[in-house]
Amino acid sequence: MKSASILISTVILILGLSSCEKGGPLGDDQASLSQSLAAIKTTVQSLPTETLEVEEKERILFIREEEKLAYDVYQAMFDKYGVNVFQNISNSELSHMEAMLLLITKYNLEDPMDKNPRGVFADADLQALYNQLVSQGNVSLLAAYQVGAKIEELDIHDLNLSLAVSNNQDIKVVYDFLNKGSRNHLRSFYKNLVKVGGTYTPVFITQTEFDAIVNTPTEKM
Numbered sequence: 001m002k003s004a005s006i007l008i009s010t011v012i013l014i015l016g017l018s019s020c021e022k023g024g025p026l027g028d029d030q031a032s033l034s035q036s037l038a039a040i041k042t043t044v045q046s047l048p049t050e051t052l053e054v055e056e057k058e059r060i061l062f063i064r065e066e067e068k069l070a071y072d073v074y075q076a077m078f079d080k081y082g083v084n085v086f087q088n089i090s091n092s093e094l095s096h097m098e099a100m101l102l103l104i105t106k107y108n109l110e111d112p113m114d115k116n117p118r119g120v121f122a123d124a125d126l127q128a129l130y131n132q133l134v135s136q137g138n139v140s141l142l143a144a145y146q147v148g149a150k151i152e153e154l155d156i157h158d159l160n161l162s163l164a165v166s167n168n169q170d171i172k173v174v175y176d177f178l179n180k181g182s183r184n185h186l187r188s189f190y191k192n193l194v195k196v197g198g199t200y201t202p203v204f205i206t207q208t209e210f211d212a213i214v215n216t217p218t219e220k221m
Contacts, residue, residue, distance in 0.1 A: 033095045040177055044102045047170040052107050056171060059162040061112045062123065064100040066158060067093055067178070069126050069133075070151050072118045076134050077144045085192055089148070089185050096181060099174050106170065145193035149200050152186035155179075156213075157204035180219045190214045 074090035077083075097113075104111050112122040119134070121127040133151065137144040159179045166172055191214075193200055202210040 033091060036177075037095045037098055040099050040174065041102055043173050044099075044106060044170045047168075047173070049106060050168045050170075052168065053165075055165045056168065057107070057109060059165060060100065060103050060107070060171065061109060063158065063162055063175075063178070064097065064104060065112050065121055065123050065126050066155065067096040067100060068113055068116075069121065069130050070155065071097060072130060073133050073137065073147065073151060075118060077137050077147070080138060081141050081144060083141065083144075085188060086144070086148070089188065092181055092185065096178050099177055103171060103174055142193060142196050142198045145189050145196070145198060146200055148189035149186055149193065150203060152182045152189060153202050153210065154204045155182040156186065156209075183213050184218050186210075187214050187216075187218060 071090050071093040074086045074093060078086035078090065101111065103109075114122070116122070119130055121130060133147045137147040156179060159175050159182065163172060163175050163179075166175065190200060201207070
């Protein structure tokens with residue numbers, strides 16, 4: 001347990017330094033994102049392979065595809081509007097997808113993404129949600145920012161649910177990494193939608209939780 005704590009502290013330090021050097025997760029270049037992912041990989045591989053409960057397995061596979069949903073929607077919004085925030089955050093989502101793949105590989109699970117192209121999902125609910133969000137985001141740039149905020153608060157909600165049913169140390173490390181990223185992304189989308197005169201009411205987390213996130217500074221990863 002002591003060695004696991006040291007490993008977790010080390011990865012947090014490495015990721016924090018990376019964020020400081022590049023101005024936070026939304027300003028990271030590909031090299032910095034790769035450095036962060038490498039730190040997570042080292043920690044996941046160093047922690048013990050523990051018994052995987054059925055619910056833990058289900059959550060890993062679901063979160064993997066949910067991160068793909070975020071990536072695919074943001075790529076679609078970048079294609080339509082050419083606004084850098086969508087490209088920057090989609091790069092971060094790609095690192096989240098890869099972090100989840102580390103767990104899938106470690107526990108010999110079948111990747112639900114397989115070779116599915118953009119906008120195609122194994123989970124029927126995620127497929128329907130993707131179609132809905134892209135349609136909504138295509139209305140206007142403001143609507144696209146609101147879609148971004150909706151995705152990130154949904155991610156936070158689902159990651160918190162996943163953490164609540166997970167006992168394995170390596171899984172918790174990855175979920176904590178994703179959760180911090182999602183909170184930072186929510187801050188960014190909210191900031192952008194306010195700039196264009198928009199408002200946002202959270203759907204998946206409480207107003208109190210939402211306010212506590214968007215009214216605090218970007219977290220060091």
